[in-house]
Amino acid sequence: MKEKSDLPQGTLDLLILKVVALGPVHGYAIAQRLQQVSRDVVQVPQGSLYPALHRLENRGLLAADWNETETGREAKFYKLTRKGRAQLETETASWERLAEAVGLIMKLSPEGAE
Amino acid sequence: MDEQLEKELRFHLEQQTAELQAQGYGAGEARRLARIALGGPEQVKESCREARGTRWLEDFAQDFRYALRTLGQRPGFAAVVLLTLALGTGATTVMFTVVNGVLLKPLPYAQPSQLVTVQERTEKPNQYGYVWAFAYPNYLDCKREARTLASMAAWRYGGGTISGARGAEYVDGLQISSDSFSVLGISPLQGRGFLPEEDQLGGTPVMMISRGLWQRMFGGNPSAIGSVVQFEGKPYTLVGIAPENFQLGENVDVFTPLGQDESPGLRNRDRHPGINVVARLGEGISLEQARTELAVIGQQLAKQYPESNTGRSFVAEPLRPEVGDAGATLWLLLGAVSFVLLIACANVANLLLARAAAREREFAMRVALGASWNRLVRQCLTESGVLGLCGGAVGVLLAMAGVTEFVKFWPGDLPRAEEVHLDWRVLLFAVGISLLSGLIFGLAPALRLRRRDLERAVHTGARSVGPRSRRLHGSFVIGEIAIAVILLVSAGILGRTLLRLSSLSPGVDVQNVLVARVALSPSTMANPAGIRAAWKEILENAQQVPGVRSVATVDTVPMREGNNQVSYWTSADLPAPNELPLALATSVTPDYLQVMGIPLLKGRFFNEQDRLGNETVVVIDDVLAQKAFGGEDPVGRRLWIPDAGSPFSSGAASGAAGSDVARVVGVVGHVRYWGLAGDDQAQVRAQFYYPFAQVPDALLGRWSELTSIAVRTNAAPLSVLESLRGAVRGVTGDQVLYEVRTLEQLAAASLARQRFMMMVLGIFAALAMVLACIGIYGVLAYLTGQRVPEIGLRMALGASAQDVLRMVMRQSGIMILAGVGVGVAGGVVAARLLQSYVPGVRSIEPATFALMVGVLIAAALVASFVPARRASRVDPMSALRQE
Numbered sequence: 003m004k005e006k007s008d009l010p011q012g013t014l015d016l017l018i019l020k021v022v023a024l025g026p027v028h029g030y031a032i033a034q035r036l037q038q039v040s041r042d043v044v045q046v047p048q049g050s051l052y053p054a055l056h057r058l059e060n061r062g063l064l065a066a067d068w069n070e071t072e073t074g075r076e077a078k079f080y081k082l083t084r085k086g087r088a089q090l091e092t093e094t095a096s097w098e099r100l101a102e103a104v105g106l107i108m109k110l111s112p113e114g115a116e
Numbered sequence: 117m118d119e120q121l122e123k124e125l126r127f128h129l130e131q132q133t134a135e136l137q138a139q140g141y142g143a144g145e146a147r148r149l150a151r152i153a154l155g156g157p158e159q160v161k162e163s164c165r166e167a168r169g170t171r172w173l174e175d176f177a178q179d180f181r182y183a184l185r186t187l188g189q190r191p192g193f194a195a196v197v198l199l200t201l202a203l204g205t206g207a208t209t210v211m212f213t214v215v216n217g218v219l220l221k222p223l224p225y226a227q228p229s230q231l232v233t234v235q236e237r238t239e240k241p242n243q244y245g246y247v248w249a250f251a252y253p254n255y256l257d258c259k260r261e262a263r264t265l266a267s268m269a270a271w272r273y274g275g276g277t278i279s280g281a282r283g284a285e286y287v288d289g290l291q292i293s294s295d296s297f298s299v300l301g302i303s304p305l306q307g308r309g310f311l312p313e314e315d316q317l318g319g320t321p322v323m324m325i326s327r328g329l330w331q332r333m334f335g336g337n338p339s340a341i342g343s344v345v346q347f348e349g350k351p352y353t354l355v356g357i358a359p360e361n362f363q364l365g366e367n368v369d370v371f372t373p374l375g376q377d378e379s380p381g382l383r384n385r386d387r388h389p390g391i392n393v394v395a396r397l398g399e400g401i402s403l404e405q406a407r408t409e410l411a412v413i414g415q416q417l418a419k420q421y422p423e424s425n426t427g428r429s430f431v432a433e434p435l436r437p438e439v440g441d442a443g444a445t446l447w448l449l450l451g452a453v454s455f456v457l458l459i460a461c462a463n464v465a466n467l468l469l470a471r472a473a474a475r476e477r478e479f480a481m482r483v484a485l486g487a488s489w490n491r492l493v494r495q496c497l498t499e500s501g502v503l504g505l506c507g508g509a510v511g512v513l514l515a516m517a518g519v520t521e522f523v524k525f526w527p528g529d530l531p532r533a534e535e536v537h538l539d540w541r542v543l544l545f546a547v548g549i550s551l552l553s554g555l556i557f558g559l560a561p562a563l564r565l566r567r568r569d570l571e572r573a574v575h576t577g578a579r580s581v582g583p584r585s586r587r588l589h590g591s592f593v594i595g596e597i598a599i600a601v602i603l604l605v606s607a608g609i610l611g612r613t614l615l616r617l618s619s620l621s622p623g624v625d626v627q628n629v630l631v632a633r634v635a636l637s638p639s640t641m642a643n644p645a646g647i648r649a650a651w652k653e654i655l656e657n658a659q660q661v662p663g664v665r666s667v668a669t670v671d672t673v674p675m676r677e678g679n680n681q682v683s684y685w686t687s688a689d690l691p692a693p694n695e696l697p698l699a700l701a702t703s704v705t706p707d708y709l710q711v712m713g714i715p716l717l718k719g720r721f722f723n724e725q726d727r728l729g730n731e732t733v734v735v736i737d738d739v740l741a742q743k744a745f746g747g748e749d750p751v752g753r754r755l756w757i758p759d760a761g762s763p764f765s766s767g768a769a770s771g772a773a774g775s776d777v778a779r780v781v782g783v784v785g786h787v788r789y790w791g792l793a794g795d796d797q798a799q800v801r802a803q804f805y806y807p808f809a810q811v812p813d814a815l816l817g818r819w820s821e822l823t824s825i826a827v828r829t830n831a832a833p834l835s836v837l838e839s840l841r842g843a844v845r846g847v848t849g850d851q852v853l854y855e856v857r858t859l860e861q862l863a864a865a866s867l868a869r870q871r872f873m874m875m876v877l878g879i880f881a882a883l884a885m886v887l888a889c890i891g892i893y894g895v896l897a898y899l900t901g902q903r904v905p906e907i908g909l910r911m912a913l914g915a916s917a918q919d920v921l922r923m924v925m926r927q928s929g930i931m932i933l934a935g936v937g938v939g940v941a942g943g944v945v946a947a948r949l950l951q952s953y954v955p956g957v958r959s960i961e962p963a964t965f966a967l968m969v970g971v972l973i974a975a976a977l978v979a980s981f982v983p984a985r986r987a988s989r990v991d992p993m994s995a996l997r998q999e
Contacts, residue, residue, distance in 0.1 A: 030127065
């Protein structure tokens with residue numbers, strides 16, 4: 003199954019790690035948060051969210067617990083492991099470098115190109 | 117796991133639905149939108165499982181169920197495959213069970229890896245090699261000095277006559293040191309072992325007996341402990357029962373303390389009877405460390421006792437079970453049986469291959485539906501693995517029955533037979549070979565699945581057999597035939613050997629001769645005159661028994677275990693001891709030639725005048741005559757017998773240097789002493805006889821222990837046995853016959869190994885041939901079945917039934933010939949192997965090869981004739997319509 007995300011490759015994992023870094027959170031809330039924060043610009047297909055969560059959990063970047071939500075329902079809450087936090091830091095740094103480099107290229111003047 | 121996933125996704129959907137409802141959607145609409153947003157629940161779950169890496173397990177379970185289901189759908193196919201595999205794995209498991217029990221299992225003692233045997237070693241080799249029997253005083257010194265050895269124990273053979281309420285009986289026995297049990301780490305079944313103070317001269321006479329003798333004599337009653345038993349004419353107090361895993365000797369019934377043995381030689385460092393020594397390494401001590409220390413002790417003793425111990429040292433080797441030459445036979449048979457398994461695998465591979473061709477469209481469909489190539493191969497392998505395991509399970513059941521039969525069938529006693537049973541190692545092995553064979557035969561159809569071919573198959577729905585697959589089938593058949601040829605040729609060679617050997621004359625007239633060892637009454641053993649009188653009386657009484665024609669004594673009987681190798685020379689100018697030729701020396705009484713039916717070729721045999729005091733005489737056989745004297749007449753010539761092993765003069769006992777001289781008075785025919793099979797290849801074949809009456813007094817006691825009587829009878833020899841037993845019983849009534857054999861039995865037993873190998877290999881070969889024929893039949897039936905439209909077309913174009921028959925037969929002929937070619941090459945190698953492992957096997961005999969290959973070709977042609985004829989009867993019209 004290919005992931006039909008419009009996000010650049012690997013970005014979904016980074017976004018999930020970022021959201022989970024704010025505190026233990028369940029899958030639905032992660033979907034909501036991604037939707038809100040990206041102001042509906044980025045489409046995160048919910049179908050690829052759960053496989054991504056399970057993959058990250060399997061790789062030991064996330065840990066999961068069953069807990070009660072504020073409405074008293076049982077849900078699976080994800081939180082960042084130490085390994086996940088380290089991963090988030092390196093990925094954030096490399097993302098920033100990439101974004102900066104892409105930004106610089108985009109700012110090149112048309113004169114310079116001719 | 118799956119439940120949690122389900123719950124997590126449900127939670128998501130419910131939350132989403134609730135929120136959408138809050139936004140104003142109807143309940144149904146909200147649920148629908150939520151589902152669309154999440155995507156197909158099964159796909160999401162599938163992706164999650166894949167992300168977790170648990171998918172293969174679920175696939176496996178699915179494939180497993182599918183495999184069972186498809187097998188169930190075709191019970192006939194499943195039965196053939198399972199039976200073939202069960203036979204293959206069953207036979208292999210039987211052989212492995214035996215190999216495991218006899219050769220691989222550690223000894224049944226605590227921490228067997230710490231146990232070592234210790235032997236004396238000489239610097240200069242004698243005719244028996246570097247290893248030297250251990251002297252009891254040396255053992256005591258080593259035991260006292262060695263720090264690397266936690267404990268040390270010694271034993272030596274000490275059988276004798278035990279008398280109880282049921283009369284006298286000769287039993288095998290061991291003299292053991294007091295710590296034998298503790299060294300091995302075992303404890304007596306009942307009572308106690310020997311105390312250190314009982315293991316020395318003058319100790320209280322105590323004995324232990326085996327569980328078997330305890331049952332025989334006392335019915336297994338524990339109150340037997342403490343009772344007094346007569347052994348070798350002396351009263352012994354029974355103190356304990358030995359456990360069954362005390363396995364220092366075979367079938368030993370009586371144990372006495374070694375230290376109590378009063379025989380004078382035992383305490384010599386030189387000219388001693390020899391003992392066996394076993395030791396346990398200290399905790400954390402390596403074999404190397406122990407060897408180093410033993411070498412140092414050896415040097416010290418050599419300094420202390422230069423006369424006897426110069427050049428002597430001690431070596432330790434890991435203690436291994438005594439299995440004689442059973443190892444080579446067993447490995448050979450395990451190799452042979454794995455060939456049968458290979459044929460079984462090839463057959464099943466062929467069947468699966470044919471079925472895979474039939475399932476090509478199923479596979480093509482799966483590929484079209486998105487199954488990956490890996491996935492299909494995995495499915496194929498799962499199916500064959502299931503087949504393999506099921507076949508293996510049936511095979512283990514067959515093996516359980518087969519093992520006991522095999523052990524019973526083994527000629528003589530299989531060493532460590534009590535260890536041979538199914539255990540976890542065997543089960544592990546069975547599971548291993550089942551899976552392995554599943555892999556082997558499953559790989560062929562799996563590898564056949566090439567994506568491109570499958571895609572084409574979807575388009576064409578093709579039923580034709582590609583040349584590649586025909587080649588694959590063909591090579592399996594060739595392999596099967598080759599293996600069958602190897603096994604058939606091996607069995608044939610053994611059969612020929614057996615025929616040839618059975619027709620050989622052993623050099624004695626084996627009919628109507630009985631031989632038995634005699635245990636003289638312990639009371640007569642006190643002085644040489646008594647011993648001589650006892651033997652004279654035995655011969656005279658035996659002669660009176662009705663049905664007895666003649667009787668003689670003999671120490672080493674042809675074709676029976678035991679021999680006495682003595683070096684000789686034809687002048688007084690002796691070469692170095694290890695360059696002296698050896699001959700088999702046998703002491704007999706004058707009637708020996710008549711009893712055995714050995715022809716006298718020259719001169720005379722012994723008479724009553726050949727006794728101590730008169731000239732020492734020998735009679736040699738024609739082999740020795742030829743070797744020692746070439747073409748010259750040996751009668752009247754002399755043989756010099758170096759002192760060390762001489763059975764003639766009392767010099768042997770006193771240790772005087774020099775050699776004995778004996779006059780050759782006659783030449784007799786050669787006797788195949790080493791048995792019908794072994795004699796030609798034996799190292800020492802030359803023989804000489806010397807008169808029992810000229811054995812010096814000093815050796816007489818020892819010689820009497822070894823001497824048997826040989827009786828020629830008028831009728832079946834065993835019919836006189838009871839009256840013979842009565843006649844030799846003696847005045848005290850405790851002289852007994854034991855190890856009673858007829859010469860015919862000994863001659864048959866000397867071929868038992870060959871006969872056994874031939875039978876077992878014959879069974880394997882027959883199995884292989886049947887399997888190979890089934891294979892040829894199956895493949896041809898399949899291939900011609902696939903070619904029906906083609907054949908129909910040919911016939912429509914004018915080919916006759918004869919042409920079609922010829923065409924199919926040619927196809928099978930090519931496979932058969934190729935297989936035979938490979939098989940004959942393999943057969944030559946197998947023949948060499950047999951030659952080096954089985955005595956009596958001659959080099960390659962073309963006639964045997966031709967015969968066995970002929971049998972196989974005939975069988976293979978018959979097997980291919982059936983499908984060929986069916987093909988020739990194809991109705992062209994209906995065949996073409998099929999297209």
